[in-house]
Amino acid sequence: MLTDLSPLKLLLLSVVAVLVLGPERLPALVRSATAVLRKVRSFADDAEREIRSELGPEYQDFAFEDLHPRAFVRKHLVEGGEGLRLAEAADRLDVRKDLREVGDALGEVADACLRDAGQRPGSFTKAAPETTPTGPRFDDEAT
Template sequence: MFTDLSPMKLLTIAIVAMFVFGPEKLPEFIRNATGVLHKVRAFADSARQDIRSELGPEFKDFEFEDLHPKTFVRKHMLDGDGLAGLEEIRNALDPRPELEEVATVVHDTADREVGTVSLTKDAPAEQHTRHAFDPDAT
C-alpha cells in the first residue's frame, strides 16, 4: 500500500501533519490512527477466519490472495520450471513449419515447370512475339 512512497514524500507528509495538528496533538492523533488500523486488521482477520471455518476442512489451505486474477493464473499455470503446456501452445500456433512446407512445394513446382533461370546479364533474353491489335477497337 505504501511501497511507492519515497522517504522525501513521507517527510513531507510528516511536516504537513505537524502543521495541521500541531506538535501537542500529533502524538494523540497517531495513537488514534494506529488504534483504528489495529481494529480494522483484527476485523479483517476474524472475517477471514469465519469464511475459512464456513468453507469447511477441504478449504483449510485457502488463501484470499489467490483470488487475484494474476495470482490465480500464475498458481494454476506454473509447473515446476515454467508454464505448463506453454511450449505446446507456442508450437501449435507457430506458422513457420506450414509456411516452410508450402515454400518448398512452390519452389519444387517452379523448378520443375520453368527450369533454372540465369540471372546474369550475358544470358540472352527470350523473344516475345507482339500481338498486333487495333487501338481503336479496344
C-alpha cells in the same frame, strides 16, 4: 496506494502533518490511527477465520491471497498446475539453450581442427592481412 510512497514523500507528509496539526495534537492522531488500523486488521482476521470455518475442512489450506487477479493468473497460467502451463511452453520456445549447445559443438570442432593443424586448441588466430603496395598499381607489360 500507500506502498508506492518513497522515504522523501513520507518525510514531506510528516512535516506537513506537524505544521498543520501541530506537535500537541499529532501524537494523539497517530495513536487513534494505529488503533483504527488494529481494529480493521482484527475484523479482517475474524472474517477470514469465520469463512474458513464455514467452508469446511477441505478448504483449510485455501489462501485468500490467491484470489488477487495477479496471483490467480500467476498460479494457474504461468506456474503450472492444471492450467495452460505457460512456463513450460516458454522453456520449450527458449532457443538460448539450443544456441549454447550449437556453440559448444562448434567450439569442439574448431579445437579439433586446430589440434590437427598443430596449433593450441582454444586459440583462434586471424589470418595475416595481405600487404598492399603503397604506390599505384600498374601493369608492366601493358603497352
